[in-house]
Amino acid sequence: xxxxxxxxxxxxxxxxxxxxxxxGDIQTPIFMPVGTAGTVKAVHQREIKEDINAQIxxxxxxxxxxxxxxxxLKKFGGLHKFxxxxxxxxxxxxxxxxxxxxxIRKIKEEGVTFQSHIDGSKHHFSPxxxxxxxxxxxxxxxxxxxxCTPYPCEYDYAKKSMxxxxxxxxxxxxxxxATQPLYGYDQTLFPIVQGSxxxxxxxxxxxxxxxxxxxxxxxxxLSVGEPHELMYESTExxxxxxxxxxxxxLMGVGTPENIxxxxxxxxxxxxxxxxxxxxRNGMLxxxxxxxxxxxxxxxxxxxxxxxxxxxxxxxFYSKGxxxxxxxxxxxxxxxxxxxxxxxxxxxxxxxxxxxxxxxxFLEWKNKMVKHLMQRL
Amino acid sequence: xxxxxxxxxxxxxxxxxxxxxxxGDIQTPIFMPVGTAGTVKAVHQREIKEDINAQIxxxxxxxxxxxxxxxxLKKFGGLHKFxxxxxxxxxxxxxxxxxxxxxIRKIKEEGVTFQSHIDGSKHHFSPxxxxxxxxxxxxxxxxxxxxCTPYPCEYDYAKKSMxxxxxxxxxxxxxxxATQPLYGYDQTLFPIVQGSxxxxxxxxxxxxxxxxxxxxxxxxxLSVGEPHELMYESTExxxxxxxxxxxxxLMGVGTPENIxxxxxxxxxxxxxxxxxxxxRNGMLxxxxxxxxxxxxxxxxxxxxxxxxxxxxxxxFYSKGxxxxxxxxxxxxxxxxxxxxxxxxxxxxxxxxxxxxxxxxFLEWKNKMVKHLMQRL
Numbered sequence: 051x052x053x054x055x056x057x058x059x060x061x062x063x064x065x066x067x068x069x070x071x072x073x074g075d076i077q078t079p080i081f082m083p084v085g086t087a088g089t090v091k092a093v094h095q096r097e098i099k100e101d102i103n104a105q106i107x108x109x110x111x112x113x114x115x116x117x118x119x120x121x122x123l124k125k126f127g128g129l130h131k132f133x134x135x136x137x138x139x140x141x142x143x144x145x146x147x148x149x150x151x152x153x154i155r156k157i158k159e160e161g162v163t164f165q166s167h168i169d170g171s172k173h174h175f176s177p178x179x180x181x182x183x184x185x186x187x188x189x190x191x192x193x194x195x196x197x198c199t200p201y202p203c204e205y206d207y208a209k210k211s212m213x214x215x216x217x218x219x220x221x222x223x224x225x226x227x228a229t230q231p232l233y234g235y236d237q238t239l240f241p242i243v244q245g246s247x248x249x250x251x252x253x254x255x256x257x258x259x260x261x262x263x264x265x266x267x268x269x270x271x272l273s274v275g276e277p278h279e280l281m282y283e284s285t286e287x288x289x290x291x292x293x294x295x296x297x298x299x300l301m302g303v304g305t306p307e308n309i310x311x312x313x314x315x316x317x318x319x320x321x322x323x324x325x326x327x328x329x330r331n332g333m334l335x336x337x338x339x340x341x342x343x344x345x346x347x348x349x350x351x352x353x354x355x356x357x358x359x360x361x362x363x364x365x366f367y368s369k370g371x372x373x374x375x376x377x378x379x380x381x382x383x384x385x386x387x388x389x390x391x392x393x394x395x396x397x398x399x400x401x402x403x404x405x406x407x408x409x410x411f412l413e414w415k416n417k418m419v420k421h422l423m424q425r426l
Numbered sequence: 427x428x429x430x431x432x433x434x435x436x437x438x439x440x441x442x443x444x445x446x447x448x449x450g451d452i453q454t455p456i457f458m459p460v461g462t463a464g465t466v467k468a469v470h471q472r473e474i475k476e477d478i479n480a481q482i483x484x485x486x487x488x489x490x491x492x493x494x495x496x497x498x499l500k501k502f503g504g505l506h507k508f509x510x511x512x513x514x515x516x517x518x519x520x521x522x523x524x525x526x527x528x529x530i531r532k533i534k535e536e537g538v539t540f541q542s543h544i545d546g547s548k549h550h551f552s553p554x555x556x557x558x559x560x561x562x563x564x565x566x567x568x569x570x571x572x573x574c575t576p577y578p579c580e581y582d583y584a585k586k587s588m589x590x591x592x593x594x595x596x597x598x599x600x601x602x603x604a605t606q607p608l609y610g611y612d613q614t615l616f617p618i619v620q621g622s623x624x625x626x627x628x629x630x631x632x633x634x635x636x637x638x639x640x641x642x643x644x645x646x647x648l649s650v651g652e653p654h655e656l657m658y659e660s661t662e663x664x665x666x667x668x669x670x671x672x673x674x675x676l677m678g679v680g681t682p683e684n685i686x687x688x689x690x691x692x693x694x695x696x697x698x699x700x701x702x703x704x705x706r707n708g709m710l711x712x713x714x715x716x717x718x719x720x721x722x723x724x725x726x727x728x729x730x731x732x733x734x735x736x737x738x739x740x741x742f743y744s745k746g747x748x749x750x751x752x753x754x755x756x757x758x759x760x761x762x763x764x765x766x767x768x769x770x771x772x773x774x775x776x777x778x779x780x781x782x783x784x785x786x787f788l789e790w791k792n793k794m795v796k797h798l799m800q801r802l
Contacts, residue, residue: 087750087751087754087756088747088750088751089751089756089758090758091756091757091758092757092758092761093758094739094758094761094762095742095743096738096742117750117753117754118725118746118750121726122725122726122746122750125726125728126726126728126744126746126747131728132744132746132747132750133747134742134743134744134747349494349498350497350498350501350502352501352502352507362470362472363470366471366472366510367471367510368502368508368510370494370498370502370508371464371508371509371510374463374464374493374494374498374508375463375464375465377493377494378463378493380463380465380467381467381468381757381760381761382465382467382468382469382470384757385468385470385757385761386470
């Protein structure tokens with residue numbers, strides 16, 4: 051994988067770049083729609099590509115390992131062939147889901163034993179098996195197996211956990227470097243900075259992670275309930291240490307505001323379930339602000355969902371019709387809102403990129419954060 | 427509304443025609459996807475038009491009356507403007523849902539009092555109000571308010587109910603003829619033949635309905651649990667009486683076999699929830715036969731859902747991937763299967779039309795019924 055910086059904002063740490071992977075280029079900063087079980091929920095692959103203009107999507111290792119399972123993924127020749135998405139894919143390490151979704155689990159130095167949230171069956175993830183699983187999925191970008199600490203987290207636990215994550219990273223790299231891709235194209239591995247919200251731990255972790263000199267680096271353990279200011283402080287600190295010539299990925303973030311602030315701090319990649327999950331609950335992000343489409347005030351509104359955004363669903367369907375669909379729990383409501391919100395997120399990072407290239411990012415960002423987060 | 431017969435099969439009663447409505451032409455025989463609450467479940471309007479090639483969709487008066495309600499539909503200028511579907515729409519009379527979905531209900535000569543299945547609120551439908559409601563919806567084809575008898579049904583009840591349906595039809599016609607469309611384009615009204623499975627009643631009802639000389643005629647009260655042979659016998663009898671120069675609509679039918687047999691008996695229009703409802707349960711109708719995609723045998727099948735059918739979803743997605751989605755209860759599974767099944771249904775009636783125009787329908791029909799209903 052290559053990363054080329056195209057521009058840096060003169061008034062912030064925002065950067066515009068291009069990542070090159072075996073499945074195509076990615077213009078950064080970028081938002082990655084989450085395709086948990088090999089599907090971005092309620093959205094056709096054609097829509098992800100042609101309406102949303104996504105350049106890379108995310109798959110969840112935990113879910114894909116359980117269903118359809120590695121045998122089937124291997125028979126198909128990897129996730130790209132399985133779901134028909136021929137642009138880049140990033141997979142997480144499965145760690146986050148093991149901690150948040152799975153039943154009884156035991157975290158040991160060797161790895162984690164857990165029970166499937168689907169049928170209670172027992173499974174084991176280790177740095178080595180997680181590398182093997184992501185080889186079988188065939189993600190362009192694989193993530194290291196880490197422990198994502200909750201918030202708040204005791205200092206001692208955060209320190210010990212971070213140190214284990216660093217030891218696990220060594221094992222991930224050893225396994226990754228000792229194995230070959232299964233499907234004839236290159237994969238790469240991103241390590242993850244941890245350390246909770248403790249500055250000394252974050253600094254230490256960022257330095258350790260940077261020392262591995264992988265193709266890109268991620269910031270984990272944030273957006274887990276801490277105040278936004280703490281998230282921004284940790285991100286700023288970590289970005290000041292991670293190498294400038296490699297992409298930085300802030301995991302699980304976030305609202306439009308979080309993303310714009312993250313970009314200002316030097317982050318290049320984001321993912322979050324928010325645009326799709328909130329869509330299914332009737333919350334829309336638009337170029338004019340945030341809409342709860344369930345509200346009665348929208349029931350007779352004949353205007354398009356977002357005429358300024360463009361694209362099929364946002365200009366074809368009216369707010370009143372979408373309100374009716376969501377109110378009636380019709381699937382089409384979730385479908386429309388999901389495509390709309392993702393289109394908005396991809397529009398947002400594209401706008402940010404253009405502002406960075408034009409050298410006008412900071413002022414634009416400060417204006418947009420207020421504008422986009424207002425409730426309509 | 428105009429109807430022009432283009433061809434009649436020399437070896438059966440199958441016909442090919444063209445209906446002309448204010449929202450465009452309809453090539454018959456035709457299948458109408460069901461869009462209960464103003465949405466064909468799990469399918470975008472763009473997909474209904476461009477992928478499925480539907481020429482007319484159905485809306486349910488009962489559902490639309492309850493949600494979004496007539497005030498909102500009127501504000502938008504009717505259902506076409508509300509949901510963005512600019513081709514023809516047919517609405518049922520709401521009667522069937524009142525009998526099958528609503529809570530406590532009282533059927534009297536004047537009309538029916540019922541409770542909403544959503545919130546238990548009390549409502550009243552009469553021949554007159556149902557005409558007014560369908561005027562407010564703005565359907566191109568409106569249906570008369572009838573009583574749909576269950577199967578089996580006592581002779582005395584079937585006779586009395588049929589006679590009331592005939593009296594209601596007179597009131598429907600009087601109201602329809604005394605009122606104007608609300609949105610500046612023509613609407614038409616189809617009466618409905620009842621009479622359960624009793625031949626003398628069906629004959630009598632068909633004669634009465636024909637005597638009203640409306641633009642088209644419907645056959646109701648079938649496909650409610652009776653053996654297929656009885657459905658075909660009643661359909662054949664009724665078609666022999668209904669005028670040849672007007673379209674005939676067999677309501678709520680059915681499987682691919684039912685539709686082909688119905689066409690052979692002289693039916694021009696069909697609607698059924700089967701393609702979409704079965705899709706959501708993982709049952710696919712394909713050009714090669716019927717598939718239960720939940721079966722384990724499909725889990726590693728890399729072939730397209732139906733390469734012979736054509737169209738985006740049927741050729742882009744594999745059986746194995748769709749099996750995974752349906753197995754995981756992912757919305758995209760229902761979306762893919764719904765578009766596929768409806769594409770198949772519209773393909774089926776288009777093929778039938780071509781065979782009728784070529785004079786080769788009967789032989790083709792006999793072959794296809796066996797071929798299409800086999801389990802794969």
